[in-house]
Amino acid sequence: MSKTFAGLAIAVLVGAMMTPLPVLASEDEEEDAMPEAAIVIPMMNAARGRELFAEKGCVVCHQVNGIGGEDAESFDIEEFSIPVNPFHVAAKMWDHAAAMIPEQQEELGGQIELSGQELADIVGFLASPDLRKGFSEDMVPERIREIIEHEKEESEEEESKEHD
Numbered sequence: 001m002s003k004t005f006a007g008l009a010i011a012v013l014v015g016a017m018m019t020p021l022p023v024l025a026s027e028d029e030e031e032d033a034m035p036e037a038a039i040v041i042p043m044m045n046a047a048r049g050r051e052l053f054a055e056k057g058c059v060v061c062h063q064v065n066g067i068g069g070e071d072a073e074s075f076d077i078e079e080f081s082i083p084v085n086p087f088h089v090a091a092k093m094w095d096h097a098a099a100m101i102p103e104q105q106e107e108l109g110g111q112i113e114l115s116g117q118e119l120a121d122i123v124g125f126l127a128s129p130d131l132r133k134g135f136s137e138d139m140v141p142e143r144i145r146e147i148i149e150h151e152k153e154e155s156e157e158e159e160s161k162e163h164d
């Protein structure tokens with residue numbers, strides 16, 4: 001089992017299992033699909049999520065507020081819209097793991113490891129329009145900024161080769 005999947009599974013499953021959640025069903029989901037749902041979504045610390053997004057290196061490939069690399073989907077408000085569904089985020093990360101993990105190994109030297117709580121905090125950050133709009137370069141550690149710069153230089157070089 002990949003570590004990414006383990007992280008997702010933890011976010012989805014762990015937590016006390018007793019509190020029924022008010023569920024906002026989307027239109028295409030059947031009502032009563034899970035009548036006795038006993039799920040707990042962990043408390044999400046969005047400010048911590050913002051730090052993790054930068055420190056763990058998500059920002060190397062995913063832009064927020066115009067800050068970050070451009071290798072993958074931007075998480076700017078216009079593109080990654082709210083409300084954010086944590087299950088959707090987890091499923092998308094799973095779907096795209098085959099593309100994401102080799103890139104992480106190449107650019108960050110290894111796969112990003114996430115606990116369930118860390119993923120929850122990152123989801124909290126993505127779900128906060130204010131924190132995303134306020135995301136700025138000084139929130140990105142120097143080490144990560146260097147990787148982003150390096151990455152941009154490389155893709156510019158590749159582009160100029162293509163135009164030769």
Ligand code: HEC
Nearest residue numbers: 057058060061072073089092093096099100103104107112
């Ligand atoms: C080294 C590059 C890289 C890093 C670092 C990275 N990703 Fe990705 N991510 C990708 C790629 C590539 C895709 C898939 C793009 C595609 O297949 O079109 C992707 C896709 C995704 C998607 C699906 C987006 C969508 O709407 O389809 C999510 C969500 C996501 N990543 C979250 C994260 C999070 C959270 C982190 C940090 C913990 C992270 N990624 C770190 C490269 C990266």
